[in-house]
Amino acid sequence: MFTAICPHCGLYQTEKQVRFAGGQGIARCMACGGEYAYRALPLFIVLGASGTGKTTLALRLQREQDRIIVLDGDLLWRQEFLGEGNAAFFSVWMNMALNISQCGKPVLLTMGGMPDDFLNNPQARFFPAIHVLGLCAQEEDLAARLRARPSWRNSASEEFLESMLRYNAAVRQLDPALDTSGRDERACAQEIMDFVQQRV
Ligand SMILES: [Zn+2]
Known part of the structure; x- marks a missing residue:
């Protein structure tokens, strides 16, 4: 450890x-x-707004491959992390990923945030490389997906929706970014694995 x-x-x-x-x-x-x-080992991050398909793709990658360890950032989220750019949240995950990768496989995290949240974190120094892939969706598509979510996920408030659309627009500018709208889940998962395999 x-x-x-x-x-x-x-x-x-x-x-x-x-x-x-x-x-x-x-x-x-x-x-x-x-x-x-x-x-x-390198750290892989797939980031994007709620509703872009992070959790669905994480589940699929967990099921269908064993080259990398895929973990959904939501697993460890607590309200206590709010504040100061949620830096403590990113630190915990990066420390977890570092420890998990001691088994010899790289970790891929699906999370919110932007590349600098990881690259500027003090934990970044322990990774030889951090590779970030943005996940985005078409605006109307994203809004429809979030509105369709059960109310307990609190996803349909207009304020939340607008913040997710702004975030989605920022992620779209990243290179590389993968737009999941109108795309087959299998093809998106394959694209993520291609992204990984080109960089392992
Ligand atoms: Zn010492």
């Missing part, structure tokens, strides 16, 4: 110097200079 605790001096410290060599990351404790190695 990879933790912020130095195995040499026992200090809890997230700020470490990291270098990469031969598929390993080598983290150096800033206090005692002690080093320890871990498996350094």
Whole structure:
């Protein structure tokens, strides 16, 4: 397991110097200079608004392939994470992904957020690469999908809808971005796997 605790001096410290060599990351404790190695695998992020198909595609990828470990960011969401750009939420997930990838497979997270939420997070230093794919949908399509959701998901309020449409428009500008409107679920899942396989 990879933790912020130095195995040499026992200090809890997230700020470490990291270098990469031969598929390993080598983290150096800033206090005692002690080093320890871990498996350094890329992190994959599929991000996009609610209703673009993240959860559906995550389920399908979990079922149909075993090259990467696919996890839905909603699993760990709590109201307590709200504030300061939800940075603590991204930190928890990236730390989880780092630890899970010590089994030798990369992790793919499906989440909200923008690339900088991951790339600028202090945990980013532990990954040799972070690859982000945007998931978007046509506006009218997205609005219809969100309005059709059961009311307990609180997705149909106009305020929520507008925030999702704004976010969706921002994600569309990302490169690469995958528009799921009118697309077969299987084809979208394949496109995500192509995105991964080109970068592993
Ligand atoms: Zn130390």
